[in-house]
Amino acid sequence: RKEVEQDPGPFNVPEGATVAFNCTYSNSASQSFFWYRQDCRKEPKLLMSVYSSGNEDGRFTAQLNRASQYISLLIRDSKLSDSATYLCAGTSGTYKYIFGTGTRLKVLA
Amino acid sequence: SQTIHQWPATLVQPVGSPLSLECTVEGTSNPNLYWYRQAAGRGLQLLFYSVGIGQISSEVPQNLSASRPQDRQFILSSKKLLLSDSGFYLCAWSVGVAINIQYFGAGTRLSVL
Numbered sequence: 001r002k003e004v005e006q007d008p009g010p011f012n013v014p015e016g017a018t019v020a021f022n023c024t025y026s027n028s029a030s031q032s033f034f035w036y037r038q039d040c041r042k043e044p045k046l047l048m049s050v051y052s053s054g055n056e057d058g059r060f061t062a063q064l065n066r067a068s069q070y071i072s073l074l075i076r077d078s079k080l081s082d083s084a085t086y087l088c089a090g091t092s093g094t095y096k097y098i099f100g101t102g103t104r105l106k107v108l109a
Numbered sequence: 110s111q112t113i114h115q116w117p118a119t120l121v122q123p124v125g126s127p128l129s130l131e132c133t134v135e136g137t138s139n140p141n142l143y144w145y146r147q148a149a150g151r152g153l154q155l156l157f158y159s160v161g162i163g164q165i166s167s168e169v170p171q172n173l174s175a176s177r178p179q180d181r182q183f184i185l186s187s188k189k190l191l192l193s194d195s196g197f198y199l200c201a202w203s204v205g206v207a208i209n210i211q212y213f214g215a216g217t218r219l220s221v222l
Contacts, residue, residue, distance in 0.1 A: 034210065041197075041218070042215070042216075043199055043213040043216050044153070044213050046210060049210060087152070089211075095141050095158055095206070095209065096155060096158060097155070098155075100152060101152035102152060
């Protein structure tokens, strides 16, 4: 089993829709989690950090469920510009992250 | 503010040739530095990380090596490239230990032919 797993998608949603991605992790010792956004052929950029129960930033909400070992990302009122690949990552030890393979989102006009 | 520079942006190299990719960070001291590789349609694979000058941790045994000759400089090298070394190479930095958010450079797209 991979340490961090994501549904690769693609998730095709219409503009204005609400979409949610889940990311499961196997290392119960992971302390912090992150969502990154990666546009095609670009570097990942930090979207949100998730340290405890959750985090909200505008249309984006991230939740952490330690009992079931997953984190989620909810995007409300999807915009065309939200189309990207969303990577989740969890800490592994002191300095390292383990990344999932990413979930691809396409927001359709 | 902190910035990370990575070059070149694109590189095409023949099989068997050497490789040197450089990454530098500005605006911070004693960063943690990372090299990742992302193969087409795949996730990020951690190759090396460094928490100080001369300190290199290797995550995956392979055809590559890393060095950190200066505090804010991280170099990825190979003596002889293989076809399987093709991919998108990303350098990242973070600071601290407990909660160390990683920030990525723009990456180098390497094609080995």
